[in-house]
Amino acid sequence: MTVEATPAQPTAPVAARRPVVRSHHGDDVEDRYEWLRAKEDPDVIAHLEAENAYTDARLAHLAPLRETLFQEIKGRVRETDLTVPVRQGGWWYYGRSLEGRQYGLQCRAPLASEDDWTPPRLEAGVDVPGEEVLLDGNAEAEGHEFFSLGAFSVTTDGTRLLWGVDTQGDERYTVRVKDIATGELLPDVIDGVGGGARFTPDGAFVLYSTVDDAWRPDGVWLHRVGEAGRENDVEIAHEDDEAFWIGAGFTRSRQYLVIESASNTTSEIDVIAASDLPLLLADPEAVDAVSIWDRSAKVEYSVDHAVIEGRDWLYVLHNQDALDFELIRLPADDEDAEPEVVIPHSPGTRLESVDCLRDFAIVEYRSGGIPRVGILDYATHAVREIAFDEPLYDAGSGGNPEWTQPVVRLSYGSFTTPGTVFDYDVATGELRELKQVEVLGGYDPADYGQERLWAPAGDGTEIPVSLVWKRSFGAPGEAPRPVHLYGYGSYEHSIDPGFSYARLSELDRGVVFAVAHVRGGGEMGRAWYENGKLTRKRNSFTDFVDVARFLVDRGYTSPDRMVAEGGSAGGLLMGAVANLAPELFAGVLADVPFVDALTTILDPSLPLTVIEWEEWGDPLHDADVYAYMKSYTPYENVREGVAYPRILATTSLNDTRVFYVEPAKWVARLREAGADALLKCEMVAGHGGVSGRYNAWHDRAFQLAWLLEAVGLAE
Structure with missing residues (x-):
């Protein structure tokens, strides 16, 4: 490969032709440039630089x-700014951006009182009483050309912080833990894990996922806080099927661990009482888990938890005989009970998520090509839609970590309306604007x-x-x-x-x-x-x-x-x-x-290929799929x-x-x-x-x- 370039008349690089033949289903394809896949080959790097x-x-x-x-x-951007605080435990959590800095700061300040659900209005240049800077992304990124934060979690009692960092761009993170009060880094260093690590509700463990050589999340692990490395970590769930990924998290109530294996078309979920985590560590097989459908049913579903009149209920959003999904519920202590329909299937209204809080649930759905948010009344099963004025917009819930909160935090925007944060008071129906992103320079929608x-x-x-x-x-x-x-x-x-x-x-x-x-x-x-x-x-x-x-x-x-x-x-x-x-x-x-796409989807050793067969088809084993993909x-x-x-x-x-x-x-x-x-x-x-x-x-x-x-x- 040679490159000749001058400022006046640059010459395009010409990649060397090193043909290899790919043969499938009786079809031989000569690929002249497949050699460029060899990332460690100096010739490849030279070609990319050229x-x-x-x-x-x-x-x-x-x-x-x-x-x-x-x-x-x-x-147009106010470079020094603050996000709207989100309440969690005894603190308001928020982010700061600083002029001239590439990355934000993660901060918190104490609540004024336990009854305070109205976030303080923070202004750039005005000190926040009791503010603590938990993490400075600029300090973390120092010495690295790339920096991505893939996990950020604080214990329920607010005493410890974990965060995960990727400095290569390959989405494998190193997780660390520190004592917030002293600033002391604990010995925990968990290398090479997937995104989304978090503390367990009691703060004693870190829950995280690993990925295999194909970047498929394949294992769920528990790491005891205070231990160095991963030698004593326990894998509590593993997914062997290359068409499935696995992940885990806790319900908003923090009373249940949800372990989900899923493909693009199928879910299999185990719901386990958080109080059984010690048993899970000792013997995962000995724990009694609730499972709604196994994967043979080929149903997509998600599960959340609510307590209604003292009884634990599992709310299940699914697509069995319901193309656009329906919501059912069943008692957590009786998985064999006949499910009760909460929101029936309605063709053309795609139910996307249900998030259960103590007194109501947040339902997100799509209708008429527009995203919508509603509040589900546990007693009547009625959904009250939160209305917005514009004919085109983007809206969703977010920043609602507390199970007991009486308000719903919403994000909103449109092509012409800058990003806006609202709190919706469920009791009164009042939609309160907390902040709209400021567009400098005289912007007028x-x-x-x-x-x-x-x-x-x-x-x-x-x-x-x-x-x-x-x-x-x-x-x-x-x-x-x-x-x-x-x-x-x-x-x-x-x-x-x-x-x-x-x-x-x-x-x-x-x-x-x-x-x-x-x-x-x-x-x-x-x-x-x-x-x-x-x-x-x-x-x-x-x-x-x-x-x-x-x-x-x-x-x-x-x-x-x-x-x-x-x-x-x-x-x-x-x-x-x-x-x-x-x-x-x-x-x-x-x-x-x-x-x-065809070269990639034909190779099951490449990242995510097998999982992708349910999106694109399996050209490796199906000649018709091969021919169809080759056509486009x-x-x-x-x-x-x-x-x-x-x-x-x-x-x-x-x-x-x-x-x-x-x-x-x-x-x-x-x-x-x-x-x-x-x-x-x-x-x-x-x-x-x-x-x-x-x-x-x-x-x-x-x-x-x-x-x-x-x-x-x-x-």
Whole structure:
């Protein structure tokens, strides 16, 4: 591999062709670039560095615009700020951000009284009485190019803290414990564990998960606080089936341990009294666990705990004969009792979660393509929806750790409304705004408009499309405008209308931002997801293309002024639509893109592959699935003699979810076909990209500058 580059005329790297043959189901495929998977090979690192150098040289002229965009993003953010405090035990917990610092501080202050459920209003520059800084992310990150906090837990009595840190981007964490009062680090150092470690309710143990070589969570462990290392830790549950992952946590009441094994389509849950933890340590087989369904039933479900009139009840959200799920309950002391339906299945209303507190439950669900939050009355089974005024928004519960709390903490936002935190008083129905993210620089939401359109797919299905724009440029559709079209469409994950500081830089230049809510996502319920996975996966791609054509045909934009973007599984979407309809886009931005999906899903030794068979199908053992995936996988289907739009692919060397090799191979193949394709690889980062807020802003400014040039707005 050789690279010749000058500032005036950089030359693209040419990856060496080292063909290997992949043979499955009688089909032989020659792969010229599979050698790029060898992460430790100096030639691979040299090639990635050459790609970065080429991208830097090609886009050097955008440096002034990138800096302008970075300063715009930075200028909208109050850099020194505090989050809204959350009550837990005898303390209010909150975060601080400081000007010039990449990472936040985790802090707490004591309650004024036991009856105090109204969080104090904290202001930057004003001292908080009794404040303790529990963790400074900047100190933890010192000396590391990457830093991610994967666990943060305080004992119920507030005396000890644990936290987990990843400094590589591979999502394996080192957990440590300290005494808060003295600041003394305890000998506990738990290496190489998954995210989400936490204390048990009594604070005597740390509950954590391990992952196998394929990054699949495969074990649940208990570690006794005060011990060094993991030598004496006890594995209380293990999952042998490579199609399942395992995890554990405690109910909000802290009275039950919930151990869940699950695949993408099946759950198996054991509910164990927290008081039985000592027995579980001595002999896991001797503990009496409640299990609702075993995995042979192929039911997805979750379990929570409530106490009603002195009796323990298990509330179970499930999809047995209920596509969009229903909620039932049964007494915890009698798993053979006939279940009672609490919220019946209602087609088109997708029940997503139920969170049981002492006096009520929080229910989150989707209807009409909008996320909704309601309060469940234990006595009547009625659900009272918490209403919001805007037609498009994103809302959910969060920051509700206390079982006895009388209020529900909510987060809310829309394309035009900055992130807002509310407390909902369940007794009175009052919705109290606690804080709205401040947007500096004179932002006025009235300057921007948002709406939802419905674009017909080829099979007649109406695809929701969400738009936001700046009103001073006129209403969308009056004349063709630059459009930034975003999509995802996998795993039943919904892309809801939320606020973005960085997006304002596009809107203020006349770009219309749009989201195509294609099938495969969860916006319209479980059927929407089912019709965009496995052997219906092509619906995701054709939906996106149909939305793009709709926007062109209706005069919203033109192909030379539209850029498509998606990341991860949405990057697969980008690669597929670039092959299907390259003529519709001026550019395609693919972030950590899953573009060599068939190669990955054929190899069960690779991270998460076996688990993924329920999302994409099993091409290793099923010839029909193999043929179907081969028909759409972007790397397999790059077309010769086609004028591709300009393409920017971004990735990270330590990504354990979508390996860097996928976009690296894809870009090499695209260049063979004559495409203008660029690759940017972060050499110390993971699936989420760079760490640190300023680094993230620089990264987004880099992408936006490229995007703006693609739609003709780089001046």
